Amino acid sequence: MKSHYNLLIVGGGPAGAIAARTAAQKGLSSCIVEKRSAIGAPVRCAEGIGREALTEFVKPDERWISAEMKGAAIVAPDGTMMKLESAFAGNKVGYILDRKVFDRELVWQAAEAGSDVAVKTRAAAPIMEDGVVKGAKLEYCGKESRVTADVVIAADGVESKFARWCGIDTTVPVREIMSGAQYVLTDIDIDPHSTIFYLGNEVAPEGYLWIFPKGDRSANVGIGISGKKSGSGHRAKDYLDRFVQKTFSNGKPIEFIVGGVSVCRPLECTVADGLIITGDAARVVDPLTGGGIYNAMFTGRLAAQVAADCIAQGNTGKKALMAYDAGWRASKMGKSIERNYHIKEYLIKLSDEKLNAIIHSVTKLNLTEFSTLTLIKELMKVNPRLVVELGALAASLR
Amino acid sequence: MLNVHRNICGYCGCCVSVCPEGALELIDAYLCVEKNCTSCGICAKVCPLGALEVVDEKPL
Structure with missing residues (x-):
């Protein structure tokens, strides 16, 4: 490790890895510091991503794709199932990744492009001069060091600390944290090419429960519930165990993980003098789906691109770095977050009866594009009341 | 006081994200509680x- 880099990247997940890869390809010096002792583990993810979202960043490789998805299904609180299929029969619409291998691949690509990588290395504090972020104090196996950088990229995930240490409030409101738990269950009967989403206040209050296939007879079976609805005796694990007991009583777990996913609006500002905040740390998770891999990679790439421009111009102050903040907000991703935030706010207030009614309205949908936007548009066609209730939001979807 | x-x-970090005081930190697989913890209980509520x-706190 050197004592100075153009970019110091805190966190070795998808945001950090794509930032490092982009930076290295642009000829910048960069270093990823990952506090965990292994890239990719422990997994904190349901591992689903859309086909186009993935291929924008990396060529699909069977080494880290667990399963290919051809469709999805949504299950109403009363058990009614709505099937979602691609209008183009047999089309791959998405993938369930093997994040342990996927994350390593991305970091490996960053390293191959020229970035340095350090594991079991914790950014313990920022180096600040006159309110400007200048680098980080690092800890590795009891040894402390100081590494300076032109720009620090905070890609430290949901449990992000770096931005907060730099004076930015990153607190997620209780009602907007999804408290999650997930088993990798094996020896279960599933459709290996379709994801299933279960809705309802009894199943997953203000969240959903998912079955994401990982192979012919195994799947990520997980749940996210609102932090507001969580408490002693009714936590994410309690809801999940109840479902698994009922649905997959013979399933054998080979992994059990927990985690938090923010479904709030992104941070008010995602840059500061010498600092760019990306991915889950910037709270840019899709508030409707809880999906964060694409948004992390998108913001990671943009962060490195903007940092490269600013470094070339010799100005890495907040004003110059604002091109990053403005850039992602104006992007399709940024607009999708804002739109999906409103849709989420609408959906979480629906009673089970209303959810049932919406799902009863159509048993099968063929989607020309496999996205939440297309789904909502199709649902509005068969549920005129939805258009009225969504009001101005519905108009903006057209 | 907060008991872990x-x-x-x-060690998922869900609690860290909701702490209004910034009093929690996940260092690899170890959750650290800083002195500025106010025992508000938000973290305890959301923990999966x-x-x-x-x-x-009992006096000694």
Whole structure:
């Protein structure tokens, strides 16, 4: 490790890895510091991503794709199932990744492009001069060091600390944290090419429960519930165990993980003098789906691109770095977050009866594009009341 | 004060994200509680496993 880099990247997940890869390809010096002792583990993810979202960043490789998805299904609180299929029969619409291998691949690509990588290395504090972020104090196996950088990229995930240490409030409101738990269950009967989403206040209050296939007879079976609805005796694990007991009583777990996913609006500002905040740390998770891999990679790439421009111009102050903040907000991703935030706010207030009614309205949908936007548009066609209730939001979807 | 049941904790960091004081930090697989913890209990509420508990401080 050197004592100075153009970019110091805190966190070795998808945001950090794509930032490092982009930076290295642009000829910048960069270093990823990952506090965990292994890239990719422990997994904190349901591992689903859309086909186009993935291929924008990396060529699909069977080494880290667990399963290919051809469709999805949504299950109403009363058990009614709505099937979602691609209008183009047999089309791959998405993938369930093997994040342990996927994350390593991305970091490996960053390293191959020229970035340095350090594991079991914790950014313990920022180096600040006159309110400007200048680098980080690092800890590795009891040894402390100081590494300076032109720009620090905070890609430290949901449990992000770096931005907060730099004076930015990153607190997620209780009602907007999804408290999650997930088993990798094996020896279960599933459709290996379709994801299933279960809705309802009894199943997953203000969240959903998912079955994401990982192979012919195994799947990520997980749940996210609102932090507001969580408490002693009714936590994410309690809801999940109840479902698994009922649905997959013979399933054998080979992994059990927990985690938090923010479904709030992104941070008010995602840059500061010498600092760019990306991915889950910037709270840019899709508030409707809880999906964060694409948004992390998108913001990671943009962060490195903007940092490269600013470094070339010799100005890495907040004003110059604002091109990053403005850039992602104006992007399709940024607009999708804002739109999906409103849709989420609408959906979480629906009673089970209303959810049932919406799902009863159509048993099968063929989607020309496999996205939440297309789904909502199709649902509005068969549920005129939805258009009225969504009001101005519905108009903006057209 | 806040008690971390370390045999239950899944070191996921969910609690860290909601702490209004910034008093929690996940260092690899170890959840650290800083002195500025106010025992507000928000973290205990959202924990997916119930690994956190606010308990009364007993005088020695």
